[in-house]
Amino acid sequence: MFVANLQTIVTALVPIFALIALGHFLRRMGFPGDGFWAQLERLVYFVLFPALLVEKLATASIEGGRIAPVAGAVIATLALMTFVLLALRPVLAVDGPSFTSIFQGGIRFNTYLGVATALAVYGPAGAAVAALVMALLIPLVNVLCVAILLRYAGGRGSLTATLAGIARNPLILACLAGIVLNRSGVGLPLGSEGVLEIVGRAALPLGLMTVGAGLQLRTAWGNGFALTTGAALKLAVMPFIAWLAAAGLGLTGLETRVLVLFAALPTATSAFILARQLGGNHTLVATLLTVQTLLSAVTLPMVLLSLGSP
Numbered sequence: 001m002f003v004a005n006l007q008t009i010v011t012a013l014v015p016i017f018a019l020i021a022l023g024h025f026l027r028r029m030g031f032p033g034d035g036f037w038a039q040l041e042r043l044v045y046f047v048l049f050p051a052l053l054v055e056k057l058a059t060a061s062i063e064g065g066r067i068a069p070v071a072g073a074v075i076a077t078l079a080l081m082t083f084v085l086l087a088l089r090p091v092l093a094v095d096g097p098s099f100t101s102i103f104q105g106g107i108r109f110n111t112y113l114g115v116a117t118a119l120a121v122y123g124p125a126g127a128a129v130a131a132l133v134m135a136l137l138i139p140l141v142n143v144l145c146v147a148i149l150l151r152y153a154g155g156r157g158s159l160t161a162t163l164a165g166i167a168r169n170p171l172i173l174a175c176l177a178g179i180v181l182n183r184s185g186v187g188l189p190l191g192s193e194g195v196l197e198i199v200g201r202a203a204l205p206l207g208l209m210t211v212g213a214g215l216q217l218r219t220a221w222g223n224g225f226a227l228t229t230g231a232a233l234k235l236a237v238m239p240f241i242a243w244l245a246a247a248g249l250g251l252t253g254l255e256t257r258v259l260v261l262f263a264a265l266p267t268a269t270s271a272f273i274l275a276r277q278l279g280g281n282h283t284l285v286a287t288l289l290t291v292q293t294l295l296s297a298v299t300l301p302m303v304l305l306s307l308g309s310p
Contacts, residue, residue: 005305005308006301006305008121009121009301009304009305010301012117012120012121013117013120013121013297013300013301013304015120016113016116016117016120016208017297019205019208019209019212020113020208020209020211020212020215020293021212022209022212023037023208023209023210023211023212023213024212024213024215025212026209026213027212027213037210037213037214040206040209040210041210041213041214041269043206044112044203044206044207044210045170045171046170047199048199048200048202048203048206048207049111049112049170049171049174049200049203049207050170050171050173050174051174051196051199051200051203052115052196052199052200052201052203052204053131053134053135053171053174053175053178053200054174054177054178054181054188054196055178055188055193055196055197055200056124056127056128056130056131056178056200057128057131057132057135057174057175057177057178057179057181057182058177058178058181058182058187058188058193059128059182059187059188059193060128060129060131060132060178060182061125061128066252066255067132069249069250069251069255070129070132070133070136070251070255070259071136072245072249073242073245073246073248073249073251073255073259074133074136074137074140074245074259075136075140076245076248076249077238077241077242077245077259077263078107078137078140078141078144080241080244080245081106081107081233081237081238081241082103082107082144084233084237084241085102085103085106085107085233088229088233092225092226092229094226095281096152096153097152097153097275097279097280097281098226098281098284099152100145100148100149100152100153100275100278100280100281101271101275101280101281101282101284101285101288102226102229102230102233102284102288103145103148103152104145104148104267104271104274104275104280104285105230105233105234105267105271105284105285105288105289105292106230106233106234106237106238106267107141107144107145107234107238108141108145108267108268108270108271109137109141109262109263109265109266109267109268110211110265110266110267110268110293111134111138111171111207111268112203112204112207112208112210112211113208113211113265113266113293113296114130114134114261114262114265115127115130115131115134115204116204116207116208117261117265117300117304118130118258118261119204121261121304122254122257122258125254126254126257126258129254129255129258130258130261130262131175131178132179133258133259133262134171134175134262135172135175135176135178135179137262138169138171138172138175139166139169139172142166142169142172142270142274143163143166145271145274146163146166146274146278149274149275149278149279149280150278153275153278153279153280211269211293214269214289215289215290215293215294216286216287216289216290226284226288227287227288227291230288230291230292231288231291231292231295234264234266234267234292235264235266235292235295235296235299235300235303236299238263238264239260239263239264239303241263242259242260242262242263242264243256243260245259246259246260253308256307257304257307257308260303260307261300261303261304261307264296264299264300264303265296265300266289266292266293266295266296267285267288267289267292268289269289271285271288271289272285272286272289
């Protein structure tokens with residue numbers, strides 16, 4: 001059983017990390033040009049990925065009674081992880097802006113990698129649960145990170161403008177739209193399901209390639225203590241906290257696996273953007289992102305394997 005589970009997980013993850021590697025290789029080769037990758041990321045973020053989320057959530061079999069325990073587990077996971085990070089701040093011995101970067105690196109997650117992995121390992125049912133988990137995680141994580149940046153980095157940006165930006169986040173809006181369509185019974189009318197499915201298919205491969213294109217391997221050295229601590233907190237401690245929260249609130253096997261999967265993901269490029277906007281150490285964020293993504297090629301299969309049979 002162990003060998004079979006390992007083979008299933010590795011087989012599912014190899015294409016995902018191969019696409020990340022391909023994106024990095026193409027960017028390093030200068031193909032098809034530096035300007036291409038920024039525009040591709042915008043296309044994925046504003047069009048393709050929202051289409052995928054709306055389609056998955058609107059057509060998913062979501063039991064109304066399961067939303068509350070999943071929401072409780074998500075909130076508990078974030079609250080406990082926030083407590084751990086704040087408690088460790090004196091030990092980290094870094095300045096305020098650098099702490100906010102470690103905080104973001106310890107609590108954010110890469111949405112493209114998460115949905116791609118959930119779909120590959122757990123199938124359409126896993127992707128639907130992943131979309132629900134994201135609908136809860138994305139706004140909460142963003143509000144937490146903004147609050148920490150304003151508290152410890154003396155954020156230079158406008159709080160009102162930043163919160164307004166969160167409210168207009170296309171991923172948040174897509175998740176809300178999908179849930180409303182699902183719970184209202186409207187679904188996806190007028191053949192829109194087929195259109196969204198076709199558009200959404202492009203989101204994951206192109207999104208994963210933009211992840212690879214954004215990696216900065218040359219910065220992945222130095223500041224070893226902060227990098228080691230940040231990687232351990234995100235890739236090991238947070239998944240364990242998520243597992244405790246899921247067990248305590250009675251989540252189903254699939255819900256537990258998906259929540260722990262998202263907790264075990266490396267941080268996302270949005271952390272870099274927010275750090276630049278609000279005075280965080282964006283260089284440290286970029287380094288954490290690269291190190292965590294590289295390490296997750298090893299840690300993610302281990303976490304998934306520890307959760308048992310898909």
